[in-house]
Amino acid sequence: MTALTLYDTLSRRKRPFEPIDPERVTLYVCGPTVYNYAHIGNARPAVVFDVLARALRHIYGADKVIYARNITDVDDKIIASSRETGEPIEAITTRYAEIYRQDMGSVGVAMPDIEPHATQHIPQMVAMAAKLIEDGFAYEAEGHVLFSVNSFDGYGKLSRRSLDDMIAGARVEVAPYKKDPADFVLWKPAADDEPGWESPWGRGRPGWHLECSAMTAEHLGETFDIHGGGVDLVFPHHENEIAQSVCAHGGKAMANYWIHNGFLTMGTDKMSKSLGNVQLVHDLVKEHPGEVLRYALLTAHYRAPLTWTSDLLAKTRRSLDRIYGVLRRLADVEAADVTAPQEFLDQLFDDLNTPKALSVLFQIASRANKAETEEERARAKGELLAAGALLGLGQGDPDAWFGLTDIDPAEREQIDGLIAARNQARADKDWARADAVRDELNALNVQVDDGPEGSTWRKQE
Ligand code: AMP
Numbered sequence: 001m002t003a004l005t006l007y008d009t010l011s012r013r014k015r016p017f018e019p020i021d022p023e024r025v026t027l028y029v030c031g032p033t034v035y036n037y038a039h040i041g042n043a044r045p046a047v048v049f050d051v052l053a054r055a056l057r058h059i060y061g062a063d064k065v066i067y068a069r070n071i072t073d074v075d076d077k078i079i080a081s082s083r084e085t086g087e088p089i090e091a092i093t094t095r096y097a098e099i100y101r102q103d104m105g106s107v108g109v110a111m112p113d114i115e116p117h118a119t120q121h122i123p124q125m126v127a128m129a130a131k132l133i134e135d136g137f138a139y140e141a142e143g144h145v146l147f148s149v150n151s152f153d154g155y156g157k158l159s160r161r162s163l164d165d166m167i168a169g170a171r172v173e174v175a176p177y178k179k180d181p182a183d184f185v186l187w188k189p190a191a192d193d194e195p196g197w198e199s200p201w202g203r204g205r206p207g208w209h210l211e212c213s214a215m216t217a218e219h220l221g222e223t224f225d226i227h228g229g230g231v232d233l234v235f236p237h238h239e240n241e242i243a244q245s246v247c248a249h250g251g252k253a254m255a256n257y258w259i260h261n262g263f264l265t266m267g268t269d270k271m272s273k274s275l276g277n278v279q280l281v282h283d284l285v286k287e288h289p290g291e292v293l294r295y296a297l298l299t300a301h302y303r304a305p306l307t308w309t310s311d312l313l314a315k316t317r318r319s320l321d322r323i324y325g326v327l328r329r330l331a332d333v334e335a336a337d338v339t340a341p342q343e344f345l346d347q348l349f350d351d352l353n354t355p356k357a358l359s360v361l362f363q364i365a366s367r368a369n370k371a372e373t374e375e376e377r378a379r380a381k382g383e384l385l386a387a388g389a390l391l392g393l394g395q396g397d398p399d400a401w402f403g404l405t406d407i408d409p410a411e412r413e414q415i416d417g418l419i420a421a422r423n424q425a426r427a428d429k430d431w432a433r434a435d436a437v438r439d440e441l442n443a444l445n446v447q448v449d450d451g452p453e454g455s456t457w458r459k460q461e
């Protein structure tokens with residue numbers, strides 16, 4: 001069996017993945033701050049880590065993997081949104097958390113096993129901050145609790161920044177109560193009209209970094225296997241998570257593998273709300289099948305940038321037409337109960353090389369299409385479905401993909417007859433007849449495309 005290798009940001013190399021306990025493989029990904037719609041760039045980590053979770057479940061067993069993705073439901077931006085709209089915070093966070101689940105579901109992302117909410121772990125956060133103060137890693141100042149970066153030798157290791165760089169990069173105006181400009185907040189005071197919890201340092205709320213350190217320790221343990229997120233989280237978020245967790249847990253590593261996805265870009269710019277160039281998943285799924293968006297997100301290696309264009313979506317749709325075209329041609333074949341072929345796993349398990357895995361998926365599709373015996377067809381179809389399942393692609397009903405499920409059976413029969421007649425005409429090289437039949441199909445609102453695996457057709461809305 002091929003071993004999974006993963007590129008670890010902390011050690012800056014690709015390493016064979018070895019879980020602490022193969023009976024309980026643990027994965028944590030920083031989830032959304034719930035106050036607005038997710039854009040397609042935000043969907044990239046959700047899809048990438050969904051594929052990683054599928055790979056881990058394939059190797060260790062579905063029930064041996066614990067995937068946690070949190071919900072940040074206390075944050076300055078949420079408070080600002082509530083002030084602006086007058087809507088209570090809880091109403092905002094509940095609604096957008098649900099929208100996030102739905103939007104990610106529409107691009108084929110399975111729910112994580114655990115979805116911890118920050119506001120449900122305040123006592124654990126208070127306890128962690130108190131322990132860090134007690135052990136000399138943090139200090140209280142004016143109702144704030146700050147982590148003292150000088151107290152931790154390992155600070156800057158993940159992002160490979162020196163403290164001098166960080167100070168130079170810190171905002172010009174440094175809060176006067178900080179001992180070092182790079183010290184960061186574990187706890188801060190809450191104004192009367194802000195959400196807050198009682199603590200030894202007065203009524204306040206946690207810093208964002210502390211949330212993840214407390215929730216991972218609670219659900220996955222002091223040291224867990226894999227921690228993921230977008231590359232923008234390396235500094236300061238993950239650097240600070242490491243500082244808090246390592247210092248609160250007697251020097252133990254927080255996670256053994258740190259995995260980061262690259263940006264989705266529009267031209268040369270990162271897609272981001274602040275640049276105003278976002279395309280929301282919520283809107284995109286009105287124009288495109290969610291599976292097209294998912295496939296498009298997997299066309300680049302997860303660590304590479306991915307340029308988002310309408311051309312990419314058009315190309316992706318044609319690729320899925322080919323896969324579903326083959327599956328439709330094999331609709332009557334019972335798929336063999338097989339796993340994904342080795343050459344596919346070799347690519348996927350090589351640091352999730354999805355572009356190469358997709359190209360192997362096409363080789364399987366084309367083998368399935370050319371298969372001559374019933375046995376070969378059954379095997380190839382089984383392999384195509386099994387490989388597709390690891391990517392979360394090609395699992396739908398081929399008829400539904402081509403818009404053929406809601407049509408009247410008599411019309412369906414008529415279409416099938418015309419398609420067969422056209423295929424025969426093409427086989428006979430009777431192009432005039434083939435074109436005439438195509439016109440008849442077009443008159444029925446059926447669009448026909450001739451591709452390398454033969455023709456596909458779809459009913460236009
Ligand atoms: P944010 O809402 O900015 O905290 O982002 C939520 C998640 O999406 C984080 O893991 C970010 O790293 C990731 N993310 C945000 N923008 C992009 C982008 N343009 N491309 C890829 N990942 C992104």
Ligand code: ZN
Pocket residue numbers: 029030031212237241
């Ligand atoms: Zn986090």
